[in-house]
Amino acid sequence: MKVKEVADLVGISVRTLHHYDAIGLLSPEETTQSGYRIYSNSDLEVLQQILFFKELGFPLKKIKEIINSPSFDREEALELHRKMLLEKRSRIDKMITTIDKTTQHSKGEINMSNKEKFAGFDFSHNPYEQEARDRWGEKAVDESNAKIDKMSKDEQKLMGEEFDRIYQKLAALRHKSPESDEAQAGIKVWYDYLNKIGNYSLDAFKGLGQMYVDDERFTKNIDKYGQGLSVFMCDAMAVYADRNKK
Known part of the structure; x- marks a missing residue:
């Protein structure tokens, strides 16, 4: 089956399947001379395993470790x-x-x-906050929480509305290449806004983007703005971080 056929069968985006291939989680057994990915029945069985693990909250990195283990x-x-x-x-x-x-x-x-x-x-326990602390340390999380706690209800409401506006603009760009000028301009707005309420390094920003696709809770919330937005943001945030570290 071609990638679009698999996406339609399963109910996930083509971009998600491309992402799984890019990170070595699920690479189809065959690629045609024209560059089309061809998924075998064996590939579909692996995809089923991946989606079972995602449903149970496993991050993609852990899923990759599990299914690639010789003892699996x-x-x-x-x-x-x-x-x-x-x-x-x-x-x-x-x-x-x-x-x-x-x-x-x-x-x-x-x-x-x-x-x-x-x-x-x-x-x-709070899985979101604990995972963020584990990835980026206490300081960035504590600073963000302190700033939000000091906001009035009106300020917090305005912050939520700004989040919505940024996500909606990014959703309109999600079918473009993450490396495109439009995508990078949009993701810079997200980076700048995050640093108004916290102190995110480029590495932390890239790690946050990875969490958008590793953690199904983030994926579901972000993809409400548009199917595949989480993967697009993950890719665009990685490009932005890598380019600006040079």
């Missing part, structure tokens, strides 16, 4: 996926039950204890 066992991995998805379903079922009970409680049909009101929630 597909059947064993499928069983692990099943167990983890069952656990995830169990937690979601608990939250749905909590919603139903809360509705009944609001109508006066039942009484809920305080403990029952929070059944199914698990906020024992």
Whole structure:
């Protein structure tokens, strides 16, 4: 199957498949003389594994390590996926039950204890913030948090609106080459804005872009502005960082 056929079959963007190829996560077995990627059934099985791992929150770097390990066992991995998805379903079922009970409680049909009101929630850690701290250290995160905390509600609202405007402009550019002048001008606006609320080095900026595609939570939120925007931003941010370090 050609890359467009695979993208349509799976429901992901062609750019995402190109990105997987570029980072060595999924390179099709065959390429025609014209340069078309041809995906075999074996390639599709690997892609299925990748998407199972992504659904469970694994970053792309870790997925690559797992599936390229000599000890990787597909059947064993499928069983692990099943167990983890069952656990995830169990937690979601608990939250749905909590919603139903809360509705009944609001109508006066039942009484809920305080403990029952929070059944199914698990906020024992903040994965976004912890991952950022691990990648870039405490200083940049603390500075960003301190600046945002000092903002008034109106200022935070304006910040959110500016985020939206920047993402919308980048979404309109996502079909262009990340190396194009238009893409680089758009991504510079994003870099400059981030440094208004934090202190991001070029390496940190490039790492942030990589997180946009490694972490499905970021990918889903960013791609709401346009399918494939996260991959486009990742590529454009890497180009911007590399060019400006010279």
